Amino acid sequence: MRIAVLSGKGGTGKTLVSVNLAAAAKAAFYIDCDVEEPNGHLFFKPENVREKEVTVAIPVVDEHQCNGCRRCVxxxxxxxxxxxxxxxxxxxxxxxxxxxxxLVCPVNAISEKQRVVGMVRRGESGGVGVLGGIMNPGEASGMPLIKQLMRDSFASPGYLTFIDCPPGSGCLVMESIRDADYCVMVAEPTTFGASNLQSVYELVKLFGFPHGVVLNKCLDGENPSEQFCLDNGIEILGKIPFDKILGKITSEGQIAVRESEAYARLFGALLQTIIRDVRHETTVNPQRKRRYG
Amino acid sequence: MKIALPVNNKSDDTDICVSFGRTPYLMIYDTQTKQSHFFDNAAADSPGGAGIKTAQFVADQGVEAVLTPRCGENSAQVLKAAGVKLYKTTGDSAAGEIEKFAAGGLAELNDIHPGFHGHGGR
Known part of the structure; x- marks a missing residue:
């Protein structure tokens, strides 16, 4: 079961939600797909970390073989x-x-070399397998790293897997949610938050993923993101309060479900709601086509 | 000698385009015959590498100098490898800049920017 956690912008609570869901599940995988600014490992502090370089193939042209036909260009x-x-x-x-x-070179003058663009790493934290990657400074795209993480995560199938997506609704997010069974969208209680929720909602709907929303930083009073869910008939999976205690735990790099009974219950209930939804979906719509699995 | 300029219109009284790689048109002017030719820039809306493709086109036309207000590093690398010199324009009118160039009034362009790479910017 693969559950992707996404949001229209950074700082909404993707990492908070995905880290705590994985910790609440106890035996699970957590994949940090934000390879530009990974932060899930700051909470899990994984042990027995193994690292692996990720490379991309770059053409090398043999000047002596090249006949200048320019087909490659x-x-x-x-x-x-x-x-x-x-x-x-x-x-x-x-x-x-x-x-x-x-392929198009008629004289086989082009071979490939490998260029390192970053690395992926894998460790363990209290029963949770923690996967993540980081791009080398100056690299333009995190795509090769996300593809590698997706392939690696299918090496141990059957586990509950939580995918902490990059922010936004662009290519990197699409690649991260590609093989998800369910998408959890995290939203803030502001007009801006509702607008960002709309952008990821459109993406998730476009690809036909089963989905629900977690409302984060909830205060009394108006919540434009909640209103957006009500207007569009989107399931609200749970609400996380704008709470000083949660803020303090998180700011200290701790995981709320491991530190607080109340949050262990909150995320435990959220996890059960999501699992119930996914089971329902897999019964209704049994065969999703996977890319990596 | 052929010179090339990124331009906004296909006419002799055109303004110069601020972008080299994504200019809509290229004006190629022959200083001997005083004839100008205009070309659509096939790279104008390519998803990436526009400067490389534009520079390739300019080099293929046998151009020896490019007059432009600015140039990205990838375009500059292609032009340099092709032996094309870069000159920095100081006004908006293509005809005016050609006149200045002919009189030796344009300096070489040395402040190559790192490129906008999909982020536009004017």
Whole structure:
């Protein structure tokens, strides 16, 4: 069972929700897909961490073999290649590692080298398998890392898996939720929060994922995100209060369900609601096509 | 000698475009014949690497100098490899800048920016 946690912007509570759900589940996987600014490990403080470099393939052109036909340059839709001064220049930052240039080369002048773009790591914290990755500074895209994390997470199937998505609703989020069985959207009680909720809601709906909303930082009074859920018939899975105690636990890098009875109950109940929804969905809609699994 | 300019319109009285890689049109002017030709820039709306593709086109036309208000590092790398020199424009009118260039009044462009890479910016 794979549960993705997402939100339209950063700072809404994705990590709070996904870390605490995984901790409440006890035996689970937590995957931090925010490879630009990972922070789940700050809470789990995983042990027995193993690291692995992630590389992408970059073309290398043999100048002696190259006949200057420029088919590779014309083929590259990312414009990562140029042919000037009698030779091919490769712009590594722009290359998307599709391998097409090597395929179209009529004289086999193009081979590939591996370029390290970051690393993924895996550790353990109180029964929870903690996976995450981090991009090397200056890299343009975290996509190769997220793909690696997804492949690695399917190495131990059957576990409850929580996917802490990058913020927003862009490519990295789409890749992170791709094989999810369920999407949990976290939203703040502001007009801006409701607008961000709308952007992820549209994404989740577009791909037809079963979904629900967790309202975070709840105060008495008006909640535009709650209103958005009511107006659109979106299930509200639970509410987390705007609470000083929770803020203090979190600011100290602790996990609320491991520190507080009240929060162990709150996230335990939230977890049961989500599991019930997913089971219901898998009965109604049994075969989702997976990419990695 | 052929020179190229990023321009906003396909006419001799056009303004210069502030972006090299994503300019809608390129003006190629021959200083001997005093003839100008206009080309659509096929790279104007490519998802990435626009500067590389624009620079490739300019180099393929046998251009020896580019007059532009600014240029990104990828475009500059291609142009440099092709032996194309870069000159910094100081006014808006293409015709005016060609005149200044012919009189030796334009300095070489050295402040190559790191590129906007999908973030536009004018």
């Amino acid at each position: 014309d083929f590259c839709r990312f414009n990562a290649l140029a042919f000037v001064g009698g030779k091919v220049s490769v712009f590594e930052d722009i290359c998307h590692s599709c391998g097409g240039c090597a």
